[in-house]
Amino acid sequence: MTELINSVEAVDVRFPTSLELDGSDAMNPEPDYSAAYVTIRTSGGDKGCGLAFTVGRGNDVEVAAVRALAPLVVGLPVAEVLGDLHGFSRRLTGDSQLRWLGPEKGAIHMAAAAIVNAVWDLYGRRTGKPVWRLLSELSPEQLVDLVDFRYLEDALTRDEALDILRRAEPGRAERTAHLLEHGYPAYTTTPGWLGYDDDKLVRLSKEAVADGFSQIKLKVGVDRDADVRRLRLARQAVGPDIRIAVDANQAWGVQQAIDWMRSLVPYDPYWIEEPTSPDDILGHAAVRKALAPVKVATGEHTHNQVMFKQFLQAGALDVLQMDASRTAGVTENVAILLLAAKFGVPVCPHAGGVGLCEMVQHLAMFDYVAVSGTHENRVIEYVDHLHEHFTDPVRIRDGHYLAPTAPGISAEMHPASVAAHSYPDGAVWKGKAGA
Amino acid sequence: MTELINSVEAVDVRFPTSLELDGSDAMNPEPDYSAAYVTIRTSGGDKGCGLAFTVGRGNDVEVAAVRALAPLVVGLPVAEVLGDLHGFSRRLTGDSQLRWLGPEKGAIHMAAAAIVNAVWDLYGRRTGKPVWRLLSELSPEQLVDLVDFRYLEDALTRDEALDILRRAEPGRAERTAHLLEHGYPAYTTTPGWLGYDDDKLVRLSKEAVADGFSQIKLKVGVDRDADVRRLRLARQAVGPDIRIAVDANQAWGVQQAIDWMRSLVPYDPYWIEEPTSPDDILGHAAVRKALAPVKVATGEHTHNQVMFKQFLQAGALDVLQMDASRTAGVTENVAILLLAAKFGVPVCPHAGGVGLCEMVQHLAMFDYVAVSGTHENRVIEYVDHLHEHFTDPVRIRDGHYLAPTAPGISAEMHPASVAAHSYPDGAVWKGKAGA
Numbered sequence: 001m002t003e004l005i006n007s008v009e010a011v012d013v014r015f016p017t018s019l020e021l022d023g024s025d026a027m028n029p030e031p032d033y034s035a036a037y038v039t040i041r042t043s044g045g046d047k048g049c050g051l052a053f054t055v056g057r058g059n060d061v062e063v064a065a066v067r068a069l070a071p072l073v074v075g076l077p078v079a080e081v082l083g084d085l086h087g088f089s090r091r092l093t094g095d096s097q098l099r100w101l102g103p104e105k106g107a108i109h110m111a112a113a114a115i116v117n118a119v120w121d122l123y124g125r126r127t128g129k130p131v132w133r134l135l136s137e138l139s140p141e142q143l144v145d146l147v148d149f150r151y152l153e154d155a156l157t158r159d160e161a162l163d164i165l166r167r168a169e170p171g172r173a174e175r176t177a178h179l180l181e182h183g184y185p186a187y188t189t190t191p192g193w194l195g196y197d198d199d200k201l202v203r204l205s206k207e208a209v210a211d212g213f214s215q216i217k218l219k220v221g222v223d224r225d226a227d228v229r230r231l232r233l234a235r236q237a238v239g240p241d242i243r244i245a246v247d248a249n250q251a252w253g254v255q256q257a258i259d260w261m262r263s264l265v266p267y268d269p270y271w272i273e274e275p276t277s278p279d280d281i282l283g284h285a286a287v288r289k290a291l292a293p294v295k296v297a298t299g300e301h302t303h304n305q306v307m308f309k310q311f312l313q314a315g316a317l318d319v320l321q322m323d324a325s326r327t328a329g330v331t332e333n334v335a336i337l338l339l340a341a342k343f344g345v346p347v348c349p350h351a352g353g354v355g356l357c358e359m360v361q362h363l364a365m366f367d368y369v370a371v372s373g374t375h376e377n378r379v380i381e382y383v384d385h386l387h388e389h390f391t392d393p394v395r396i397r398d399g400h401y402l403a404p405t406a407p408g409i410s411a412e413m414h415p416a417s418v419a420a421h422s423y424p425d426g427a428v429w430k431g432k433a434g435a
Numbered sequence: 436m437t438e439l440i441n442s443v444e445a446v447d448v449r450f451p452t453s454l455e456l457d458g459s460d461a462m463n464p465e466p467d468y469s470a471a472y473v474t475i476r477t478s479g480g481d482k483g484c485g486l487a488f489t490v491g492r493g494n495d496v497e498v499a500a501v502r503a504l505a506p507l508v509v510g511l512p513v514a515e516v517l518g519d520l521h522g523f524s525r526r527l528t529g530d531s532q533l534r535w536l537g538p539e540k541g542a543i544h545m546a547a548a549a550i551v552n553a554v555w556d557l558y559g560r561r562t563g564k565p566v567w568r569l570l571s572e573l574s575p576e577q578l579v580d581l582v583d584f585r586y587l588e589d590a591l592t593r594d595e596a597l598d599i600l601r602r603a604e605p606g607r608a609e610r611t612a613h614l615l616e617h618g619y620p621a622y623t624t625t626p627g628w629l630g631y632d633d634d635k636l637v638r639l640s641k642e643a644v645a646d647g648f649s650q651i652k653l654k655v656g657v658d659r660d661a662d663v664r665r666l667r668l669a670r671q672a673v674g675p676d677i678r679i680a681v682d683a684n685q686a687w688g689v690q691q692a693i694d695w696m697r698s699l700v701p702y703d704p705y706w707i708e709e710p711t712s713p714d715d716i717l718g719h720a721a722v723r724k725a726l727a728p729v730k731v732a733t734g735e736h737t738h739n740q741v742m743f744k745q746f747l748q749a750g751a752l753d754v755l756q757m758d759a760s761r762t763a764g765v766t767e768n769v770a771i772l773l774l775a776a777k778f779g780v781p782v783c784p785h786a787g788g789v790g791l792c793e794m795v796q797h798l799a800m801f802d803y804v805a806v807s808g809t810h811e812n813r814v815i816e817y818v819d820h821l822h823e824h825f826t827d828p829v830r831i832r833d834g835h836y837l838a839p840t841a842p843g844i845s846a847e848m849h850p851a852s853v854a855a856h857s858y859p860d861g862a863v864w865k866g867k868a869g870a
Contacts (some may be wrong), residue, residue: 027531027534028531028532028535029531030531030532031531031532032532054532054535054536055531055532055535056532056535057503057532057533058503058533058535058543060499060503061496061499061500061536061542061543062536064495064496064499065493065496065542068492068493068495068496095492096462096463096464096465096466096490097463097465097466097467097489097490097491097492098493099462100463100489100490100491100493101489101496101497101542101545102541103685103712103736104712104714105540105541105714106536106537106540106541106542106543106544106738107496107500107541107542107543108493108541108542109541110536149688150688151689151711151712151715151718152688153689153690154688154689154690154721250538253584253585253588253589254586254588255588255589276586277539277586277741278538279539279540279738279739279742279745280586280741280744280745281716281717281745282745282748282749283589283741283745286589301538303540303541303714304714306712306714306715306718307714309715310714310715310717310718314717
């Protein structure tokens with residue numbers, strides 16, 4: 001009997017992080033890290049887990065969006081889905097009615113991400129491989145077949161994508177071995193949340209260096225004098241050789257970004273992240289031109305591959321920060337990695353939140369093994385937070401992500417964690433309201 | 436006692452239009468025109484109505500998004516809301532948790548549009564004015580106070596916006612009188628849906644001319660030979676002096692758009708609408724450069740003012756098609772009209788669907804009276820469809836929208852229409868599934 005996808009379940013899971021001010025920044029003063037947590041089950045008894053990350057209120061809308069997509073998935077033959085993941089992705093993102101809510105952006109696109117990632121998780125489990133390795137063992141032809149080139153061809157053709165992948169093919173085995181031994185470089189945002197006082201900032205910055213990180217990140221953008229003071233303190237704490245990135249989380253207009261950053265330049269910021277609206281490609285290009293050699297980084301809110309294409313075409317970023325569940329999951333992120341490789345721009349994925357570190361490590365490691373072939377100037381964001389809720393949590397050693405070895409995409413949560421944090425009825429939320 | 440906003444109600448209203456293939460195009464073969472229909476009520480017994488338009492599935496997600504925003508609105512003093520509509524808009528679009536679902540895009544931004552428009556409707560009712568007139572009687576200072584300049588200042592400053600409005604001020608009374616007498620020019624999409632056969636296309640094209648329209652629109656993008664044939668037939672039917680726009684609804688890649696359109700050029704298309712991804716600013720600029728003097732039009736899926744800013748900065752469009760409920764309603768659309776005026780680009784609003792004609796006419800008429808000061812090369816889209824469900828339906832005479840005179844934004848539906856089309860329990864939907 002043909003094995004079918006039997007169910008797509010979505011649960012509203014929220015963590016009351018606003019109580020601790022972990023995760024506080026210029027635009028997100030009180031996040032409750034949350035996930036629309038998706039489990040797909042097949043008639044053969046297999047499953048796959050994925051999630052869309054949100055910051056609290058609105059997680060119910062995300063769950064509703066997953067449920068709106070679910071009828072497009074339930075009843076499909078598993079072999080057909082796994083045999084044409086490009087087609088599966090277009091099925092979700094191209095539905096003639098649901099795409100009106102995007103197209104390919106916002107709540108409905110993030111819901112597609114959760115489902116697509118769950119299907120990749122299923123694929124990994126069935127092949128017994130972590131997703132980074134599953135991807136890294138696909139042929140160049142199989143990989144380009146994942147890509148929807150319709151809106152990309154003016155920047156990246158199928159042949160160019162094939163060339164990139166073929167050039168990287170000979171070194172795959174060697175880089176896989178290197179990854180399994182050494183892991184992939186990380187940087188940490190743990191010291192730099194806006195809600196932390198100076199002492200905590202200095203202490204955590206020093207700890208980060210002691211723990212082997214070669215880059216840390218500070219949130220900025222609310223109080224200019226405080227930003228100058230905090231960056232100065234952090235620079236004194238870590239010395240001249242550690243990279244310090246700063247992140248404004250969209251707080252500024254274009255000229256304001258340029259002016260504000262000029263007061264931070266004396267303390268050698270490595271990159272400025274999200275200086276302005278995440279939709280403002282031309283604005284980022286202007287900021288980049290004005291602030292070079294300080295690098296411009298963005299991507300966690302860049303909603304699809306067409307936007308990334310333009311950021312690259314316009315020379316608007318130095319560092320591309322892909323997200324695991326903002327664009328439509330692994331499938332679209334393969335296209336984005338290929339775009340970045342075409343333009344020679346390093347990908348340093350966005351992580352933190354809930355499960356983002358777990359998922360995005362697979363993309364960066366695949367990039368290293370089979371796409372860009374390097375991790376020079378590439379680091380995965382790391383935040384030491386909420387990993388205990390996952391069955392295959394990230395493992396960090398000496399400032400590196402160790403390569404996951406369990407099959408799948410590492411997005412599965414412990415059933416007890418899901419139950420306790422279900423909103424609004426889980427034990428953690430009983431009698432509490434969100435921030 | 437202070438009058439408060441007591442409730443924000445959202446209803447899932449759907450019309451089974453897929454049964455007739457009205458509204459069929461290259462990307463929307465079977466739309467069920469729908470609305471997340473919003474009614475705001477105050478403790479003083481006043482109300483305001485607004486809606487977010489969708490095309491069927493997903494309208495429930497839109498309703499969920501409105502409900503997620505509602506707690507930010509219920510309990511606010513009415514005078515405070517109407518006295519600071521800029522602040523009210525930022526309250527909705529800038530909520531630190533909900534904005535993660537956007538920011539300022541997709542389902543959550545459209546939900547903000549529905550609420551913002553309902554508040555403008557309330558404002559119009561309380562002042563006894565249709566919204567176009569209410570806007571046209573605000574001072575330049577009051578109008579620029581509506582605008583969120585944070586991400587716009589590199590293209591439009593507050594002073595420049597003030598200058599535009601002050602230049603138009605002396606002619607306001609004269610243009611208001613002209614509008615009340617002659618109305619505002621319209622064009623019609625009624626003849627050109629893809630689902631119609633050639634005979635119906637020709638017959639409806641001739642009828643449109645006889646009805647006084649000087650522009651019609653054809654959907655294209657599925658079958659190139661058929662598009663050539665249909666445009667040829669339409670051109671023969673209407674003669675050389677009637678403008679024929681064509682609309683690909685995002686069907687093409689950049690080069691494909693250029694190639695396909697070149698086979699239509701012999702039949703003198705006036706504009707090509709949505710040639711490619713609505714997010715592809717640089718792609719539209721390339722299409723425009725290649726196809727001039729054929730004009731490039733887009734906007735119904737342009738999700739916020741930052742995107743419009745860039746379309747204008749990049750010289751990527753000739754015709755700006757604002758939408759009443761894609762960006763965050765009247766307030767954000769005031770900013771977009773000012774941007775268009777700064778760049779000298781005509782605004783020809785997107786309409787059709789459910790209630791879009793009703794709402795958007797207010798914006799075009801305000802533009803004529805108080806912003807651009809002209810309707811040269813400006814037309815509002817018109818589709819003869821579903822107006823009977825509204826209490827203040829658009830009135831068309833000799834190819835012109837007559838200026839609405841009833842207070843508000845014309846988005847209120849008859850209670851019986853709402854009840855019958857409520858999904859899935861209304862009488863129209865009993866025993867039926869959506870397309």
